[in-house]
Amino acid sequence: MDFKAYLRQHQDDLLADLASLIRIPSVEGPAENGAPYGAEVRRSLDQMLALCEKLGFPATDMDGRVGWCEYGEGEEMVAILGHLDVVPAGDGWTREPFGGQIENGRIYGRGTMDDKGPTVAALYALAALKDAGAPLSRRIRLLFGTNEETGCQDMKYYLEKGGEIPVMGFTPDGEYPIINGEKGIMNCSYSRKLRQNGAYHLRRIEGGTASNVSPAFAFAELSCPPEAADRIHVDKVTATPIQGGIRVEAQGVSAHGSTPEQGENAIGRLAQALLQLPLTEGDVKETLTFLAERIGMETRGEHLGLAMRDELSGDLTVNLGVIRGGEDEVSVTLSVRYPVTRTFDEAAPPLRAAFAEAGFTETEMRHKAAIYMPPESELIAKLSRVYEAETGDKAVLKSIGGGTYAKSIPNLVAFGPIFPGDEVREHKPDEYMEVERLLQNAEIIASAMFELAK
Ligand SMILES: [Zn+2]
Structure with a gap:
């Protein structure tokens, strides 16, 4: 199925919605009532859930720590995990860190790459599946974490509270092609x-x-x-x-x-x-x-x-x-x-x-615990095929010593959003995402979620 046309048609909405999230400085702050990671983080979660509703996906809030929306039917669930909290702006910016300014084909701001950009891309990818009436045999759940940068207590809470564990999935909070191994820490x-x-x-x-x-x-x-x-x-x-x-x-x-x-x-x-x-x-x-x-x-x-x-x-x-x-x-x-x-x-x-x-x-x-998903597993085989079809490049699998957000719940790997050879800009001044890369991410995520859930 082709999801590109929908995504290209809705590019302006995607960018506007992302900018609305970038304008919320969702750095962890003092806990408040109903806002365990601070008022701004809470606001970013509310905003994300409002965007889900706007696109026709009923949204759920788990105590201000994790939110999600779902699409499709089936016993089993496939998850795409992103996060809405960001690291502080820090010094050295030449653009507004919480502005969402678009310039020369780039959108600037803290979180554009890590991880609000890929998260909004995933939402539009889901909307593209819905628009296409893509037949699914598994549910797709977009999970929005809010404490990735400062301890991953969000997903710990989700698991402790009995949050559903996906049969497989990915987090666009690492890099392409696929990180199928992460050392135990x-x-x-x-x-x-x-x-x-x-x-x-x-x-x-x-x-x-x-x-x-x-x-x-x-x-x-x-x-x-x-x-x-x-x-x-x-x-x-x-x-x-x-x-x-x-x-x-x-x-x-x-x-x-x-x-x-x-x-x-x-x-x-x-x-x-x-x-x-x-x-x-x-x-x-x-x-x-x-x-x-x-x-x-x-x-x-x-x-x-x-x-x-x-x-x-x-x-x-x-x-x-x-x-x-x-x-x-x-x-x-x-x-x-x-x-x-x-x-x-x-x-x-x-x-x-x-x-x-x-x-x-x-x-x-x-x-x-360490993560290792063998190349022949359903998850890795399908993500590899999608990546190769979408980019024309070989999906070289990587094992790393660092830990990504994939570690925070079972059965995930990191897949995207940074392409091999692209500049690393998360946590740096002038964090940005090329509009074209954002759309490419949305296209890859749409194809990947469809392959995993169809
Ligand atoms: Zn991140």
Whole structure:
């Protein structure tokens, strides 16, 4: 079936509706009554649901966290998941970030690409199916999330509240062709009490900003003879005498937590440098020895006993992202990403055992299971065919270390909206979407939803 004519005819409506959403600065704000992610996010959801109704699709609101509309009939349901929340505008814009201005074949504004543009494209794609009277044997549900950028609590709520789980579907919140594999992610924290006695007394240790960023800087301050500074000789580490002790600073190289091998870990480097001090046997020495020797600068978890890989997605990666500590306690936060064909039950036990053995207690474990949809599965086979028919390009499947919105509910993969080779502009100033790319997305989404649901 051909949905192009309808979409081209309704291009102006699509753009106007998208602009109406762009003009709502739906950045997470303080929770209010009926607006768990803030008033503006609530407004964007209301606006989206109003657009659904306008196009003839009855809309549902689940407590201001998730909304949806549906079309078609059948026992089974296919989902297309988009989100209406956005990251803050930030600096550097030459256009109005919440304006929806159209210029030179582009529509500008925060959310045009991520993810209001593709979400409105999906709504018009559904309208095109309806207009064509496309025969469907599965229902199609457009799901509108509102908390993708700040924790995906929206879809967690949906699942907890018994929201229907699709038999298959996709989220246009990644890239084309198809991301059919995403590593499993364990974001976890461990802490350990310190009892100190001895000539070297740890006052403070700090480094890093988040579990998913390789730390570029870390430092420690110790009470000790100030001349101990001379004992430290490690590249990219400086030790200087301070009042009653020394301060040791380590530099690293920042990288995304899904690719820690592209960075250099300042915390691991700091721990290695501190071991050059003649520390007294005890908690501090044991802790630093563990951090330096079992993690250190390694990014594949070799000495944690975690090393594993698969052909599709490569090595398990470990990013020691944050350390915070004082005189009595130290805590660390890590992001461990295991290969797409492996499981939590394979990756978590050795990690937990290593930390437990070193006297640490687990204080947090946030797990998102790996996604892997084989090329021969119905979902991937159909999306591949649609992509190839629509673009003339080969649908090369990708596995990634990062996590997309697809992880937030079962049976989805990321499909679109960015085409291979196009500039990445989500989360950046002057975020935009070419009008032509928007329409192309709508056409691909229409064909894909039809193939999955017919
Ligand atoms: Zn997004």
